[in-house]
Amino acid sequence: MNSLVPAPLGVLVRVWPKLSETFILEEVLGLERKGVGLRLYALDAPTDAIAHDAVARVRSPLQRVAAAVATREMVARHARLAAAGPIGYLGALATALRRGRAGWRDFVRAGWLAAQLRDDGVRHLHVHFISAPADIAQLAAHIAGIPFSISAHAKDIYLSRPLDLRRKLQAARFTVTCTEANRATLAAIAPQAPVRLMYHGIDREVFHPSRRTGAPAQEAPLIVAVGRLRAKKGLDTLIDACRLLHERGERVRCEIVGYGEEHDALARHIASAGLADHVRLAGKLPRDQVLECYARAAVFVQPSRIAADGDRDGIPNVLLEAMAMGLPVVASRVSGIPELVQDGVNGLLVEPDAAPALANAISQLLRQPQQAAAFGERARATVAGAFDNDVNLGTLVGLLATSHVCGAQCALVGG
Structure with missing residues (x-):
């Protein structure tokens, strides 16, 4: 050579x-x-x-x-x-x-x-x-x-x-x-x-707030989660939180993007909760379609937990992507996530497996759009500064x- x-x-x-x-x-x-x-x-x-x-x-x-x-x-x-x-x-x-x-x-x-x-x-x-x-x-x-x-x-x-x-x-x-x-x-x-x-x-020019379009005014606000369908992602807790929101009379929709071994169990969970018309498993999507989901979302949720075998997230890249888009986020206080999300500053943190707390946090962001927008701006600044x-x-x-x-x-x- x-x-x-x-x-x-x-x-x-x-x-x-x-x-x-x-x-x-x-x-x-x-x-x-x-x-x-x-x-x-x-x-x-x-x-x-x-x-x-x-x-x-x-x-x-x-x-x-x-x-x-x-x-x-x-x-x-x-x-x-x-x-x-x-x-x-x-x-x-x-x-x-x-x-x-x-x-x-x-x-x-x-x-x-x-x-x-x-x-x-x-x-x-x-x-x-x-x-x-x-x-x-x-x-x-x-x-x-x-x-x-x-x-x-x-x-x-x-x-x-x-x-x-x-x-x-x-x-x-x-x-x-x-x-x-x-x-x-x-x-x-x-x-x-x-x-x-x-x-x-991440590439902050790809994941940019200018891409956000929001959902049509006549549609219910959209909650988005993205990740492998595994126990450590805590997506069953998100489904439970959506059920609680609907029981309270709050209009929300939810799209869960991803694939994995928990797909069938999550589909059954959605059906048993009576949420088939409100919570959708979107499946495996390429990045341009994931970007479209972020663009339409009102809130991004990362409901991670430590799984029974010890598996856990670090800092999920999808959380970085959503924050770079200026989305307000709710995430679990697990592993490295609090290194990125500061509760009450650039997002909200809740304990894992706590569906009522997760529902309350989502509701807070939907009911307080000015606070949600401020969180989104600080989230973008956090990613720009350290990620x-x-x-x-x-x-x-x-x-x-x-x-x-x-x-x-x-x-x-x-x-």
């Missing part, structure tokens, strides 16, 4: 593209805008039939990591790596075998990836999610003789064993995570590991430059 050409940064994800992982899409687009050369690697093929239109703007090449099967190419790649760096290869193999069968499968895939990283001239690998993807990244980096780093998010932290988290945190050059609550959790598990807070950011994508990515670029990964290129774009 020409020494005058900066080495690309490798970025490993589980799936690319993925409809619900707009934070990764925004990061890739932001790094490209900053001039950082990227190579994208995905462990699995996409499962969504649709994709956000912004995916088409990504210029970086993508490679799918081969499955853990003994093909001729897989064997050839491993043989080449073992011959070129036997110490690193055997060290990674020993690390993998201590994890049993899962470790062996990861090692096979990591060898394929390590060979590809060398062929692509990648000198640093950055992986999203500290769960299974980071296991493969740790092995691939060890085999390839390069450093790796981690972006840790939510489920991947709270559903992982502390021992596994510690191993990867200590092996990584650095770890970034998207809430202070996450950072404190990881720092307690591995006090000596470098863990930095890096909030997700700008290009600004926050400076943290990642600076860490890469400090660790001498992309040298002058990162120093230049991070400045």
